[in-house]
Amino acid sequence: MSTLNIEQKLLTPNKYSRPQIPLKSVTKIAVHYVGNPNTSAIANRNYFESQKTARRYVSSHFIIGLQGEIIQCIPLDEISYCTNKANVYSVSIECCHPDSTGKFIDATERSLAELCAYLLEKFRLGTGDIIRHYDVTGKQCPLYWSPTKYQSAEVANARFEAFKSKVAALMKGDKQYEAAESGGSFGVKVLGSALNIRKYPSLTAPIVGVITDNGVYTVIAEEYGGSVLWGKLKSGAGWISLGSKYVQKIREGN
Ligand SMILES: [Zn+2]
Secondary structure, eight states, rough: OOOEEEOOOOOOOOOTBBOOOOOOOOOOOEEEOOOSOOOHHHHHHHHHHHHHHHOOOOSEEEEEEESSSSEOOOOOOOSSSSGGGGGGEEEEEEOOSSSSSOOOOOOHHHHHHHHHHHHHTTTTGGGEEEHHHHHOOOOSSSSGOOOOOSSHHHHHHHHHHHHHHHHHHHHHHHHHHOOTTTTSOOOOOOOOSSSEEEESSSSOOOOEEESSSEEEEEEEEEEEEEEEEEEEEETSSSSSEOOOEEEEEEEOOO
């Protein structure tokens, strides 16, 4: 993973901006613009915080500032009041912007792409699950990625698609871990009496086989899934844990 620096400045629980309603399952990542040019991430976070007395139902899980800083306002297992009917199934991200065009500057967009990649991997979603506020309600948000009198739907959609391509590139890059220090495949000896083979590198992935023969297997790629390092079997059968409890790495040529 690239280093993602998230500053936790959680809102005080209150019925208007942090109602602590459980967010049971996340299927979309919703992107917004703050609509208030040249304001900072912390100022927008404090605006949400002030709703505990100002009493508007408004908030967001994350706000990304003009230097690319990321502030988290709401935990990922609670809903925010940001994306109307999508609040119950989405994580929301507000982005700051320098002027009234609503165009994000590079630092902001870069952090947005990294945060989206991180969240999509966390919730096992794809770039097609990034949505605009516009897609939910037709609101021109984020403004620069929505059809307006300044830009056609084609132009707005192309901008949004270009952003999603950047996220896809980041996700691909994260997964291209070098296989072994030799830059190639390596052998592992299976230690336990039964080692599960998973469909993809995650403890929640379906089990597609079990190794029971304490044999030597060839691994052609490594990848982190959760906190576990996984190895892709050369046979194409799937992925096994490379934990030292389960396998012993053997030298090339063995
Ligand atoms: Zn919005």
